[in-house]
Amino acid sequence: xxxxxxxxxxxxxxxxxxxGLAGSSAVLLVMLVPGGLSVSVLLxxxxxxxLLVVGQYLLGRxxxxxxxxxxxxxxxxxxxxxxxxxxRAAGLNLVEEAVIGAVAAGALSCVALVLVxxxxxxxxxLAAFCATVASVLAGTRAAETAVVPLLLTLxxxxxxxxxxxxxAQSVPRVMQRIDEIGRAHxxxxxxxxxxxxxxxxxxxxxxxxxxxxxxxxxxxxxVSPAALRDQSGDDARLLRQLRLGGLPTPRRSGVYTLxxxxxxxxxxxxxxxxxxxxxxxxxVDWHGSGQVLLPSDVLDSFLLALxxxxxxxxxxxxxARADVTITDDDTTVRAMVTDAGVGFDLSGVSAExxxxxxxxxxxxxxxxxxxxxxxxxxxxxxxxLEVPK
Numbered sequence: 001x002x003x004x005x006x007x008x009x010x011x012x013x014x015x016x017x018x019x020g021l022a023g024s025s026a027v028l029l030v031m032l033v034p035g036g037l038s039v040s041v042l043l044x045x046x047x048x049x050x051l052l053v054v055g056q057y058l059l060g061r062x063x064x065x066x067x068x069x070x071x072x073x074x075x076x077x078x079x080x081x082x083x084x085x086x087x088r089a090a091g092l093n094l095v096e097e098a099v100i101g102a103v104a105a106g107a108l109s110c111v112a113l114v115l116v117x118x119x120x121x122x123x124x125x126l127a128a129f130c131a132t133v134a135s136v137l138a139g140t141r142a143a144e145t146a147v148v149p150l151l152l153t154l155x156x157x158x159x160x161x162x163x164x165x166x167x168a169q170s171v172p173r174v175m176q177r178i179d180e181i182g183r184a185h186x187x188x189x190x191x192x193x194x195x196x197x198x199x200x201x202x203x204x205x206x207x208x209x210x211x212x213x214x215x216x217x218x219x220x221x222x223v224s225p226a227a228l229r230d231q232s233g234d235d236a237r238l239l240r241q242l243r244l245g246g247l248p249t250p251r252r253s254g255v256y257t258l259x260x261x262x263x264x265x266x267x268x269x270x271x272x273x274x275x276x277x278x279x280x281x282x283x284v285d286w287h288g289s290g291q292v293l294l295p296s297d298v299l300d301s302f303l304l305a306l307x308x309x310x311x312x313x314x315x316x317x318x319x320a321r322a323d324v325t326i327t328d329d330d331t332t333v334r335a336m337v338t339d340a341g342v343g344f345d346l347s348g349v350s351a352e353x354x355x356x357x358x359x360x361x362x363x364x365x366x367x368x369x370x371x372x373x374x375x376x377x378x379x380x381x382x383x384x385l386e387v388p389k
Contacts, residue, residue: 008175016059019113113164298388301369356373
């Protein structure tokens, strides 16, 4: 929401600068009409007009109220200089009236664009409008046609204030609608990706595991025991790779490309785990280096235990983000899984619950590792996993 209001204020500042500079340009053109202003009045008016232009330019860049004050002071001083210096029995000439009207209606009304965004500025807008009207009345009190600059001032200030108010109200609504459309698009894309993944998983299981189970259900009729063992082994490796977050590539029906290795780099598989949980709505922030070589059995146990910890965060922590910090020394690789969720009382966990004990602690101990758990209600949970290199 803060970004929306910043965009709105930036738009109003730019509009105020462009409108004010256009009005000041019109004032300058009218002032330079031959015979309209006396030389002394023209020479005195040009510095005031320059200050007015500087204030309008800086208002468009920063939006600070000091530049609004500069605009109002220099503009009203210009009105009074032209009006009071030209007082005579015949009243103001057409050029003098045009200068006063152009300053009041065109050059000064631009401040209304930045003064409609909140209550205190609305009060300043009312004060600025009253001061401008007073200057017009004082500068044209000897003219029979003083009503023209006054009507110009009233109409322009009213119109610009209404337009500015409409813009100030409309921009946040439009930005909110755009954000809503963006969120709806992301939700639809996420649903489409989940559906595509579900269909891909169904095809993969149909081509491999279900086909093997069908053969086993029919006692392997027509297939040698050796071929059946090889196919079951391929299916087991495929399922292991899926649990680690891999995406096997099909070569032909029932056969998928796997990557057998005796040693693997930890960093090459952490990203796949992160992507897998990202698809399920849990954002994982990795810290530390993943360039650690581990034997394949140790790596499998380490990543499966890590995945179980992240699954517990996703299910029970009540947060959508977790942090995983990877460190290592000469003998040990450690992963610290931290969340800022609801936490729990360790002493209140039933002994019958075997998820953490079996899927994390026992799995790591089978490869010479260990796991430690720290948590308290309302303070989140931290799990430290350790495996030997």
